[in-house]
Amino acid sequence: MKRTIRTTALTVGALIGALGLPAGPAQADTTAPRVDLRVLVVSDGGPATDAIxxxxxxxxxxxxxxxxxxxxxxxxxxxxLADTVDGRPRARFQAVVLPNDNPFAAGSSEMTALTAYEKTYAIPQVDAYTxxxxxxxxxxxxSGGYSGSVDGxxxxxxxxxxxxxxxxxDGAVPFEDNSPTVGESYAYLSAPVAGADFTPYVQATVPGTTRQGSLVGEYRHDGRRELVVTFVYNQYQQQFRLLARGIVEWMTGGVHLGASRNYFAVHVDDVFAxxxxxxxxxxxxxxxxxxxxGAGTPHPIRMTPADVDYATAWQNSHGFTLDLVYNGAGSVDQREDDNGADPLSDKLIADRDQFRWVNHTYSHAFLGCEQNVTVVPWTCQTNADGSTKWVSRATIDYEIATNRAWGQSVxxxxxxxxxxxxxxxxxxILPQQPQDNPNLAPSLADDGVKWLASDNSRDPEQRQVGPATTxxxxxxxxxxxxxxxxxxVDEYNWLYSSRAQGGSGVCEDNPATTTCLPAPLNTATGYSDYIVPLETRIALGHVLSNDPKPHFIHQSNLAEDRIAYPVLNGVLDGYDALFAADTPVVNLRMKDIGTELQRRAAWKSAVQAGRITAYRIGDTVTVQSPGGTAVPATLPSGSTxxxxxxxxxxxxxxxxWTASSGTALTFTLPASATAAPAVPAATATATAAPAPDTEVPTGVTEQVPYTPDS
Structure with a gap:
């Protein structure tokens, strides 16, 4: 995808007159313009504006x-772009995002209007990729710079x-290089023009030299401010995810609706079992x-007390808390089999306050349809009339309530x-069970369940199941x-290798969702060299995407070789190397994550329905939202x-989040946030020749797949 960039002549006095706006910023709040807290995104269909x-x-x-x-x-x-409300000039957008510095044809009246608008109201402009x-x-x-791939x-x-x-x-902004055969990132590295008021914010070394070239920087000129981005990206790439917060903070001056944090939670299923x-x-x-x-002989995997000590020490060293999702029957059965002894349970119960705990049902019973496991894959059993045989409400109640009672007893x-x-x-569960067990929702009501886990790979959207939210x-x-x-590694090879390579061929049968390994992994090195970096990259991608959904593993992964820790270390240690101390990973428990997602859904619905009004006048921000819809906002330190x-x-x-009863919410900004950044006086500029096309490599238009499983 290529775009031609052009500039147009600016005649400042005529532009401001055309807008019908005051010739400069107002000096007092009684005449200060109203600036709506909304961003204008002008898209050319490219990946950069879509990412923002x-x-x-x-x-x-x-x-x-x-x-x-x-x-x-x-x-x-x-x-x-602007009008008047109650006699006060109104800027309808607090920032402008363009595909490049000027995506319009030469002499465009639209670029003329945007230029005048930005000057009049001190509205910043983001050049998404120029x-x-x-x-x-x-x-x-x-002129001593560089244009080309910046993969890696x-x-x-x-x-x-x-x-x-x-x-x-913290300083570093690593660019992805996920595939040696796909161009993923393209950039122009260059130094500021002599005499230009240009401040680089992110830069990289020009290949083959020691010179630095700007990738992201602020250009102040002609009474305007532009954030100039000279590398192309999509919304999934790590380099964008690292810089996205800063792009939004720059264009909004740190005053905007919405909020973003970096979340990570890990559920460990089957504890005690x-x-x-x-x-x-x-x-x-x-x-x-x-x-x-029933082929083969089971050889179960179960944690030991030493594994609990390791988990506790690991948590303490990372300032992180695991959520242990437990099955009480695992402890009861172990004590019955070993004359009342169960050192693992004793240790976990003694150290119970080191962890968060979640009910995983008493015996881990399957609570959907009654399964026919004589075939692979299993199927749902049916009644004489052909209807599905469902696990009963009494069984579901027993599994939930008994496990809760056991947990409380210890x-x-x-x-x-x-x-x-x-x-x-x-x-x-598709394809075998295309609907929920109809007995599930009544049982959730019986047992006071409000938050119910689902599998993101097959049930990703939050929804209601009786009284519970998934x-x-x-x-x-x-x-x-x-x-x-x-x-x-052996199982990984079986799942993700072709039949010709000795694998199951599942990757061949489902090419839309799964990619086969080019060759089976070495069982001695494949985990550390391939699986760990891949799983780390995927999980860290979720963390950097303002996504609070938890990840889940199993207690077996904390036992024996403790194979979960290299991935968890990769995520948390990798994160710490990228972010400053004031931007820690946010580690929430299940119900708090559910509440966050529920609030977001309500807010998104209100925004899409046009039921939110928000604006800034001087040092005051006013937000009107429907009653019961909490308002997310990000404001400078010192705001009240x-x-x-x-x-x-x-x-x-x-x-x-701030609760709303339906009346206007009023926030006050600190004095340091009320002064608009100084910009040079407005001057006319000459028409420029069209710019060369901006390159967009194949791999940047969508996420470069993580092989074998994206």
């Missing part, structure tokens, strides 16, 4: 999108970036439904409204039936709400 829109969506920041590829789009004229050239304050790349480059935030909009980063082990000869799991006819600090059923059963969890590709690395402290500190700002 996705960031605004995720945070809950309202925006209006104008698609330049549509013939029925609105014209960007003075009336579209060519390095003097019109954006940079030398052309042929390690860029750096400058001192100005760290003291400014990118202060939440044992997990069946993968059989490397049979290529199935004896004791589970994938071994036809003093586990439970939140009784949280539940994870075994295998997320009871909920629909919370989808990300499955990590660290298998429940593996306690040792060799078992993990009705005279009291607002939100909590994160990434150098304050953010949080």
């Amino acid at each position: 829109a996705a960031e605004l969506d995720a945070a809950g920041t309202p925006y209006t999108k104008v698609d330049l590829t549509r013939s029925d789009r609105p014209a960007i004229d003075p009336g579209f 060519y390095a050239r003097p019109q954006v304050g940079l030398q052309v790349p042929t 480059t390690r860029a750096q935030v400058t001192a100005a970036g760290r003291s400014g909009p990118f202060g939440y980063l 044992a997990d069946d082990r993968w059989d490397t000869q049979l290529n199935c799991t004896p004791g589970d439904v994938d071994c036809a006819g 003093g586990l600090p439970l939140q009784t409204e949280e539940l994870v059923t075994g295998e997320h059963s009871g909920l629909r 919370l989808s969890r990300y499955p990590m590709n660290v298998f429940y039936n593996a306690g040792r690395t060799a078992e993990q 709400y009705v005279g009291n402290a607002f939100g909590t500190a994160y990434a150098g700002a304050l953010s949080g």
Whole structure:
């Protein structure tokens, strides 16, 4: 995809007159303009503007999108950009995002209107991806710079970036290089033009030299401010995810609706119980439904007291808390088999306050349809009339209530409204069980369950099941039936190798969702060299996407070779290397994650329905939202709400939710946030020649797949 960039002549006095607006910023709040807290995103259909829109969506920041590829789009004229409300001039957008510095044809009245609007109201402009050239304050790349691939480059935030909009980063901005055969990142690296008021925020070394070239920087000129981005990206790439927060903070001046944090939670299922082990000869799991006819001999995997000590020490060293999702029958059965002894349970119960605990049902029973496990894959049993045979309400009640009672009897600090059923059963499972067990919702009501886990790979959207709201969890590709690395790699090879390579061929049968390994992994090195980096990258991608959904593994992964820890270390240690201390990972428990997602859904619905009004006049921000819809906002440190402290500190700002009764909410900004940044006096500029096309490599238009399983 290529776009031609052009500039147009500016005649400032005529532009401001055309808008019908005051010639300069008002000097007092009584005449200060109203600036609506909404972003204008002008898209050319490319990945960069779409990535910024996705960031605004995720945070809950309202925006209006104008698609330049549509013939029925609105014209960007003075009336579209500004008007008057109650006698006060109103800027309808607090920031403008363009595909590049000027995506319009030469002499465009739309660029003329935008230029005048930005000058009049001190509205910043983001050039989502533009060519390095003097019109954006940079030398052309042929003047000692560079244009080309930056796959695998390690860029750096400058001192100005760290003291400014990118202060939440520790310094490094690594660029992805997920595929040696796909171009994923393209950039123009260049130094500022001599005399230009240009401040680099993120830069990288020009290949073959020691010179630095700007990737992200601020250009101040002609009474305007532009954030000039000279590398292309999509919403999934790590380099964008690292910089997205700073781009939004820069363009909004740190004052906007919506909030973004970096979340990570890990659920450990089947605690107290044992997990069946993968059989490397049979290529199935004896004791589970994938071994036809009950083949093989089960060899269960179960944690030991030493594994509990390791987990506690690991938590303490990382400032992180695991959620242990437990089955009480595992302890009861062990004591029955060993004359009342169960050192693992004794240790876990003694250390119970070190962890968070979640009900996983008493015996991990399957709570959907009654299964026919004589065939692989299993099927639902049916009644004489052909209807599905469902596990009864009494059985579901027993599994939930008995496990809760057992946990309370040993003093586990439970939140009784949280539940994870075994295998997320009871909920629909395609293709065998396309609907929820109709007995599940009444049982959830019987037992006071408000938050019910689902599997994000098959039930990703939050939904109601009776009184409960689902919370989808990300499955990590660290298998429940593996306690040792060799078992993990053997099963991985079986799943993701072709039949010709000795695998199951599942990857060949489902090419739309799964990619075959180019060759089976080495069982001695494949885990550390391939699986761990891959799973780390996927999980860290969720963390960097303002996504609070938890990940889940199993107690077997904390036993024996403790294969989960390399991935967890990769995520948390990798995160710490990228972010400043004021931007920690947020580690929430299940019900708090559910509440966060529920609030977001309500807010998104209100925004999409046009029921949110928000604006800033001077040092006051006013937000009107429907009663019962909490308002997310991000404001500078020192901001207050009705005279009291607002939100909590994160990434150098304050953010949080404020309950709304339907009346206007009023926030007060600190004095340091009320002055508009100084810009040079407005002057006319000459028409420039069209800029060279900006390159968009194949791999940047969508996420480069993580092989074998994206």
